[in-house]
Amino acid sequence: MTAAIRLGLLGAPNSGKTTLxxxxxxxxxxxxxxxxxxVERREAAVSLGARAAVVIDLPxxxxxxxxxxxxxxxxxxxAGELSAAPDALVVVADACSLERSLPFxxxxxxxxxxxxxxxxxxxxxxxxxxxxxxxxxxxxxxxPVLGVVGxxxxxxxxxxxxxGEPEGWSxxxxxxxxxxxxxxxxxDSVFASVVGERPGAHRLTDxxxxxxxxxxxxxxxxxxxxxxxxxxxxxWAAPAMDAIDAGIGAGAAWLHAALPPGLLVxxxxxxxxxxxxxxxxxxxxxxxxxxxxYLLEDVGYMARAAFVVDRVMGxxxxxxxxxxxxLSSYACAVPGIxxxxxxxxxxxxxxxxLVAPLMTCSARLPVYALLIGAFVPAVPVAxxxxxxxxxxxxxxxxxxxxxxxxxxVLERTLLPGAAIPFYLELPSYRMPSAKLWLSQVWGSAxxxxxxxGTIILTVSVVLWVLLQFPRxxxxxxxxxxQASRTALEHSFAGTAGRAIEPLIAPLGFDWKIGVGLLASxxxxxxxxxxxxxxxxxxxxxxxxxxAIRADVDPRTGRPVFDPPAVAALLVFFVFALQCLSxxxxxxxxxxxxxxxxxxxxxxxxxxxxxSFVTYRVVQALTL
Amino acid sequence: xNVTLPSSRTQPLSRLAPxxxxxxxxxxxxxxxGRRLFDLGFRPGTRLRVIRRAPLGDPTTYELRGSRFCLxxxxxxxxxxxxxxxx
Numbered sequence: 001m002t003a004a005i006r007l008g009l010l011g012a013p014n015s016g017k018t019t020l021x022x023x024x025x026x027x028x029x030x031x032x033x034x035x036x037x038x039v040e041r042r043e044a045a046v047s048l049g050a051r052a053a054v055v056i057d058l059p060x061x062x063x064x065x066x067x068x069x070x071x072x073x074x075x076x077x078x079a080g081e082l083s084a085a086p087d088a089l090v091v092v093a094d095a096c097s098l099e100r101s102l103p104f105x106x107x108x109x110x111x112x113x114x115x116x117x118x119x120x121x122x123x124x125x126x127x128x129x130x131x132x133x134x135x136x137x138x139x140x141x142x143x144p145v146l147g148v149v150g151x152x153x154x155x156x157x158x159x160x161x162x163x164g165e166p167e168g169w170s171x172x173x174x175x176x177x178x179x180x181x182x183x184x185x186x187x188d189s190v191f192a193s194v195v196g197e198r199p200g201a202h203r204l205t206d207x208x209x210x211x212x213x214x215x216x217x218x219x220x221x222x223x224x225x226x227x228x229x230x231x232x233x234x235x236w237a238a239p240a241m242d243a244i245d246a247g248i249g250a251g252a253a254w255l256h257a258a259l260p261p262g263l264l265v266x267x268x269x270x271x272x273x274x275x276x277x278x279x280x281x282x283x284x285x286x287x288x289x290x291x292x293x294y295l296l297e298d299v300g301y302m303a304r305a306a307f308v309v310d311r312v313m314g315x316x317x318x319x320x321x322x323x324x325x326x327l328s329s330y331a332c333a334v335p336g337i338x339x340x341x342x343x344x345x346x347x348x349x350x351x352x353x354l355v356a357p358l359m360t361c362s363a364r365l366p367v368y369a370l371l372i373g374a375f376v377p378a379v380p381v382a383x384x385x386x387x388x389x390x391x392x393x394x395x396x397x398x399x400x401x402x403x404x405x406x407x408x409v410l411e412r413t414l415l416p417g418a419a420i421p422f423y424l425e426l427p428s429y430r431m432p433s434a435k436l437w438l439s440q441v442w443g444s445a446x447x448x449x450x451x452x453g454t455i456i457l458t459v460s461v462v463l464w465v466l467l468q469f470p471r472x473x474x475x476x477x478x479x480x481x482q483a484s485r486t487a488l489e490h491s492f493a494g495t496a497g498r499a500i501e502p503l504i505a506p507l508g509f510d511w512k513i514g515v516g517l518l519a520s521x522x523x524x525x526x527x528x529x530x531x532x533x534x535x536x537x538x539x540x541x542x543x544x545x546x547a548i549r550a551d552v553d554p555r556t557g558r559p560v561f562d563p564p565a566v567a568a569l570l571v572f573f574v575f576a577l578q579c580l581s582x583x584x585x586x587x588x589x590x591x592x593x594x595x596x597x598x599x600x601x602x603x604x605x606x607x608x609x610x611s612f613v614t615y616r617v618v619q620a621l622t623l
Numbered sequence: 624x625n626v627t628l629p630s631s632r633t634q635p636l637s638r639l640a641p642x643x644x645x646x647x648x649x650x651x652x653x654x655x656x657g658r659r660l661f662d663l664g665f666r667p668g669t670r671l672r673v674i675r676r677a678p679l680g681d682p683t684t685y686e687l688r689g690s691r692f693c694l695x696x697x698x699x700x701x702x703x704x705x706x707x708x709x710x
Contacts, residue, residue: 063662067655097689100664180652184666199689215678307693311679314695421656423663424693426684 004045004052007163008077008086010108012101013060013344014427016120017092020148021057022436023156024163041083048164056086064107067421068346078111088114088166095125095147096199096428098132102187105141106176114166115143118159122147124428130199137194142172202428205300209426212304222308225296226327232288233331240284248277266468275460278523279453282334282581287445289328289335293342294440298432302342303424310422316404317411319345319422322352326403329359330396333582334452337589338444345422351410353586354599357577358403360396363524367573368392370528374545375566391570398574402606448585455584463522463580466492488533493518507572507611508565508619510553520578527578563622568615575607632706636665636685637699639673639706646670649703657701664688665702 011017025044042057058077059070066072076082078089091108093101098119108115117137119125125132138145146162148155162169177183211217252269259265296302306320313322321343329336333356340356343349376388472490475482488494497515504514512534520527528544535547551560561569577583577600586596633648647669651657664687665671671687682693 063659065658065662067659100688100690103662180658180661181666184661188668209675213675213677213684219678303693307677307682307684308679310693310695311677311681314681421659421698422682422693422695423659423698424682426691426693 006054006086008056011092015092015094048160051164091117095119095122099191106183114169117145119147123149128199131196133194140190205428233285237284271461271464275457286335290441290444300427300429316408329356333357334585337585355403355407360399366525452585456581459580507568508615524578564615564618567618568611571614572607572611577603633703635700636702636704637696641673641675644672644707645704
């Protein structure tokens with residue numbers, strides 16, 4: 001048996017390349033990253049007849065003259081710089097837009113590797129009344145040409161036979177011209193010689209687009225789809241997440257009951273199981289978000305959504321496709337940041353990732369609810385709107401507006417690389433394939449568990465250690481609440497909370513809030529449980545609200561949570577990146593710790609400055 | 624006598640209204656953006672049709688060589704076209 005042949009799949013976005021890859025490889029694809037770049041690397045080992053092969057799905061590109069890092073990956077893989085160079089190249093092109101793809105085919109031919117051309121969606125070409133002379137195209141190009149219908153599996157057997165024998169592929173006698181202009185003329189003449197009938201308009205697409213892109217109906221549809229996204233992550237994922245929460249709680253309780261009390265069971269139940277819970281708690285959101293995202297992508301709506309909203313995002317230097325990611329981040333930044341994969345420009349994608357944590361995620365709600373419930377009077381302002389609701393709305397708006405402002409600033413200042421031009425292909429609407437859809441959703445859920453989950457789990461365990469050690473004995477006769485307060489006070493985190501007090505005093509925060517802020521590095525909502533522990537109160541909100549309202553600084557005799565400090569704390573939570581899951585996913589998606597570190601730093605600086613200003617302003621107003 | 628018909632005057636692609644057909648006359652292929660537009664098919668001799676504008680007025684969809692691409696005004700300004708009669 002010979003060594004596995006490496007086959008590189010090349011083609012434009014929307015060419016049906018990924019459908020073909022999935023049809024050839026099923027669920028066997030290994031997803032990783034190319035060294036040093038953020039671009040996803042997808043390859044799968046398959047057997048083609050008797051031959052073992054590795055199929056590599058290269059990022060979609062319209063040209064081999066790279067403008068973006070995605071496209072650069074293609075040229076670097078072809079040159080053998082990022083991995084072993086492919087032995088043979090498979091160019092995938094949509095049969096309906098062969099005319100546009102031929103110059104690309106010419107660019108690939110100039111690489112002088114064994115090459116074949118696979119034309120997808122030949123059924124659509126026929127349905128639109130178009131025809132191509134494939135044998136003549138083979139002769140004109142000098143390479144094997146095969147027509148398939150990827151999502152129906154038609155032509156796949158012939159394709160497998162062809163791909164198993166790259167040694168037998170014919171090679172062009174004469175290479176296409178190297179000069180781009182001459183090459184385009186060459187492509188035009190090849191096309192003219194093989195085209196029978198040009199495909200007519202895709203009537204269904206035209207009919208649907210009349211409504212989907214209609215100024216009024218299209219905008220309403222866009223709003224409805226975005227509201228659905230939001231609901232999906234915010235509300236519909238909640239029952240599954242609650243069930244996971246309950247399951248984790250039950251698991252921990254079972255461990256406590258089954259094992260003798262001590263450090264081991266504490267670690268297993270409160271450190272490890274809780275950490276695992278923190279990972280899988282994201283899965284409902286991720287599966288739902290990607291379920292809808294891929295469905296809309298496969299149908300052809302995502303490009304239309306980007307088209308509708310591009311103008312708005314263009315104002316801050318981003319593009320339409322960033323909108324979905326930012327909106328999803330209103331529920332949770334983790335799936336939101338994963339959704340940035342649909343943004344082709346690496347620079348826009350990075351900016352979107354960096355500002356996503358500013359969108360008011362659902363983990364901030366418990367914190368806002370506690371503080372607003374305790375300190376903002378429930379007085380009506382106008383009609384059904386109360387002061388509490390208005391404060392909440394203001395916090396949401398502050399987050400969203402800040403994200404757009406920061407995005408505009410980052411686009412204009414810090415980030416490397418020139419802007420790449422905006423262009424967006426509107427593919428024809430297609431019936432999605434359930435198999436492809438399932439493999440896409442499964443792929444992203446699994447990638448999250450494997451890549452971000454490991455980091456989240458590790459850091460949760462480390463934080464647990466910091467909150468538990470060094471151990472201290474509670475005084476005899478202390479209630480469980482007091483014992484847990486003593487343990488926290490003497491832990492590393494408790495010590496650190498006191499140590500940072502001078503730093504946070506200008507914001508009006510005392511050491512107890514400091515401990516809460518440190519603990520909430522794991523996840524924002526953890527500050528509620530931590531404050532409950534510090535105030536030795538039970539977790540229920542009414543008693544905790546009463547406890548923090550009653551707390552008085554022994555040195556000044558003033559309440560710890562006075563209005564300026566509460567306002568400053570709320571503002572702090574609008575900005576600070578207190579979420580290790582977000583940091584972990586940022587590290588995975590950007591393939592470096594540099595950008596999460598930058599995001600953490602700039603958001604902390606922003607949070608500190610804004611809190612300080614808020615504290616001073618509210619102090620001046622209330623004196 | 625040199626008569627230039629209004630329909631054959633070269634103008635930026637961004638000026639065209641939805642429904643109009645044109646042929647590409649000029650493309651500055653020296654910049655990376657120009658080269659990419661060239662690779663997408665916006666090159667001299669290409670016939671195209673303006674399909675529609677986005678609800679907020681930008682970007683605009685164009686049909687050419689069997690594909691539909693949306694370009695923002697800033698990119699479409701780089702393509703010089705001559706209006707074709709009819710349609």
